[in-house]
Amino acid sequence: MSAASPSAPGPLFETAVVAGVGLIGGSVALGLRQRLLARRVIGLDASPEVLREAEALGVVDEVHTRGGEWLRGADLVVLAAPMRALAPLARELAPFLNPSALVTDVGSVKGGIAAEMERLGVRHFVAGHPMAGSERGGVTHARAALLENAVWVLTPTDHTPLTALSKARTLVEQLGAAPVVMPPDAHDALVATISHLPYLASLALTHMVARDERLSLLAAGGFRDLTRVASGDPRMSRDMVVENKGALREALTRFRRQLERLEADLDEPEELLEAAREGKRTRDSLPIVRRSLLPQRHDLVVAVPDRPNQIGAVTQALGAAGVNIKDIEVLAIREDGGAIRLGLETPEDVASAAAILQTAGFEVRGRA
Known part of the structure; x- marks a missing residue:
């Protein structure tokens, strides 16, 4: 069938x-828009300046500085405020939420917000934590690609409807991330060890250097790598560890035991050697994500209706115009259609392909 006038999938x-x-x-909003997962994306933020920037960058379609009755039209709400502001934000928005809307969050501690949303009676809430980030903050540095291949933990409670969890999993998968499901308290115990404890350890080490100028003369690359997390936003980092202080205290207790064991091993060289070997095996087995080593991608996302030969119509139209497709990926398949990602060589190819496909009646969106 010709692609002259296809209807975009829902x-x-x-x-x-x-x-x-x-x-x-901002990265979630870009993912929703670029992967054609929402017809309209609204940004809510207390800062008019942030919202102006988000609109100018094409991150959102519409903006609001406060919640209100307009929220009842939303069937997805993502709470993405800083950790300390998350519960107050939930309390502000809860009276205006559509009871059937999927509500989730992206905070790094789950127990508190899960309990708060249950107290507020928000039934279709699924707490979430995308394990992704950057040393550069703000909407200016938001990228849909930031979420791709990231582990995204979902932490339902005993009261979470299965339909809500299923929707949340689908959302995470369609954003390109990998969902992992566990209870809120299990998540908080794990991040206390792998994220919050290293932050406190980094603070302790940097404080030792700050109190002895001689140490700073010798603190080179290895020390900087070990203490990198201490350079994060102080207020946000403080709020993160305080919110998880119960699980973090347990992790600190285990950490002290490990230090005491290693201190004792100083008098047992063979034991210390085995500890070093175990440490090397564990460290070397950790997965490495080298996004910076990946070649820059210039992508175009195309909505395709559920009709025969629609992908063929896309590739034939571009091939006839001499646009070379380097990569193709099916992003979504639904009853009324789906979306495909085209990997192209240059930004100019993206612009040309977009014009060609729009002329043919396809809905397209570029992707950084």
Whole structure:
């Protein structure tokens, strides 16, 4: 069938609201728009300046500085405020939420917000934590690609409807991330060890250097790598570890035991050697994500209706115009259609392909 006038497939959500348009919230919004997962993406933020920037960058379609009755039209709400502001934001928005809307968050501690949303009676809430980030914050540095291949933990409670969890999993998968499901307390115990404890350890080491100028003369690359997390935003980092202080205290207790064991091993060289070997095996087995080594991609996302030969119509139209497709990926398949990602060689190819396909009647969106 010809692609002269195909109808675009329906998105997963009609109206999505991202409350808190920073690095992660902005990246979620871009993912929703670029992967055609929401027909309209609204940014909610207390800062008019942030919202102006988000609109100018094409991160959102519409903006609001406060919640209100307009929220009842949203079928997806993503809470993306800083950790300390998450519960107050939930309390502000809860009276205006559509009871059937999927609500999730992106905070790094789950127990508190899960309990708060249950207290507020928000039934279709699924707490989430995308394990992604950047040393550069703010919507200016938001990228849909930030979420791709990231582990995204979902932490339902005993009261979470299975339909809500299923929708949340689909959302995460369609954003290009890998969902992992566990209870909130299990998540908080794990991040206390792998994220919050290293932050406190980094603070302790940097404080030792700060109190002895001689140490700073010798603190080179290895020390900088070990203490990198201490350079994060102090207020946000403080709020993160305080919110998880119960699990973090347990992790600190285990850490002290490990230090005491290693201190004792100083008098047992063979034991210390085995500890070093175990440490090397563990460290060398950790997965490495080298996004910076990947070649820059110039992508175009195309909505395709559920009709025969639609992907063929896309590739034939571009091939006839001499546009070389370097990569192709099916992003979504639904009853009324789906979306495909075309990997192209240059930004100029993206612009040419977009014009060609729009003329043919396809809905397209570029992707950084």
